[in-house]
Amino acid sequence: MENKLFIYNTLSRKKEEFIPINPKHVGLYVCGPTVYGDPHLGHSRPAITYDILFRYLTHLGYKVRYVRNITDVGHLENDADVGEDKIAKKARLEELEPMEVVQYYSDRYHEYMDALNVRKPSIEPRASGHIIEQLQMVEDILKKGYAYESNGSVYFDVDKYNEQHNYGRLSGRNIEDMLSTTRDLDGQSEKRKSYDFALWKKAAPEHIMRWPSPFSDGFPGWHLECSAMSARYLGEEFDIHGGGMDLLFPHHECEIAQSTVAHGHTPARYWMHNNMITINGQKMGKSLGNFITLEQFFTGEHELLEQAYSPMTIRFFIMQAHYRSTLDFSNEALQAAQKGMERLLEGCAKMDKIKAGSQSDFNIAELSEKCYSAISDDLNTPILIAHLFEGVKWINTLVDKNASVTEDDLTALKLLMNTMVFDILGLKANQTQGGGNDALLSETVNLLLNLRVEAKANKDWATADKIRNELQTMGIVIKDTKDGFEWEIK
């Protein structure tokens, strides 16, 4: 099958056909989390977006090396000079070793990403494990004359870079504007221009996370890790670089500048940026303090949450919007997502009940074509999902025996639905369904429900209703079906 994948490239501001550097391989780098707090809803957006990209590229037959870093050093709390490292700050507050904090929140991140069924990246490098690579890059840039040393720190010379290259190419800014709009921060005196950015920072005496270097005992600058680690694992030029839109400037702009000087060209060919999740119309983020953690979503324990939402509900909610649009959080939207997802998954589960016939009333090949062109069109998951609901409608009609399909078409339909829903969108079926989690409980409930069937047969509605209502109170939902009953734990 011929599937041309189109990706919106922030560099060109256009959708472009994806053509990998190496026909069989794809190098994908995505900016991961800074591990100093519990993962919140916002973190799930890039994780899920690029997970779908990873899954789809893999499905298309590419061998994908997906690198997603963990930032455990280098981000400053406030401004350039007086700030302290976020990790170090958190460590002091909790009286922990910085690496203990990193370990804890990395584990938390992994736990919640697993819950969301986000596949693990191929490599998950940490900034602190690549100080040597970063220092080499600093020295290289310095040697080439695009950086200067000042009071033990090293800064990137944006003016010099901009003579030959275009600083602002990715973010669409120009350097004159930046000069007038960059904030006046304390300690800017070390820098020649306010828009110069740090490659290496000298550590203040109280700073715990520090490494020796020819310039000073210090730590690498804010943007260096991604450049150094992507080059190390994917090469100096790789295919796709992803991340949140909030990283577009300055982070990704700086990455491009650094890598261009060090390696002679832009590091990645395709730059993808996912949009933000908003809450009351505002970006959900760490700094605004308006975030809801994934743990809170899963338990429902947050004042803004009317109920708990399962990881798959969160995943589906995110996939129902295009990744480049903002997505507004609300209980209503999440509840709608939950119901829609349940219908989709139930549709998939019902496919086994369909018996093949002698003719097909549906064009499965056409549906398949539509699904592939949706996901190939810059990962248009909302359209893909709309088509899958068309499939669900067909499945229901077939289950009700109001239409028929041939054996071949049935196989094709099953393959299509399973591929799209489980392999590419990465949903997974609810495990508590049918009471398969505890044999004893399962048998007990089945016993009661069989008694209820007997009561119904005897027209003993009082007993039948009593069993139903009491089980309901315990959180067991009963569904009467044509051939008996189904139940699940809520």
Added chain:
RNA sequence: GGUUCCUUGGCCGAGUGGCUAGGCAACGGUCUGCAAAACCGUGUACGGCGGUUCGAGUCCGCCAGGAACCUCCA
């Protein structure tokens, strides 16, 4: 202040110069001892004002409202 972007039916959210997005909710129906669930069917839209066009939510301009980035952020 600068740059960029957004405004779609009750809610969430796609998309396109002319052809039904989809989900949820609502309403009607089927099923059921009743209910629930499930299934089927139905309606409402493109912020305001101008312009381009045979034809514009879709392109252009202005206005209103909102957001992101310019500081760490996914």
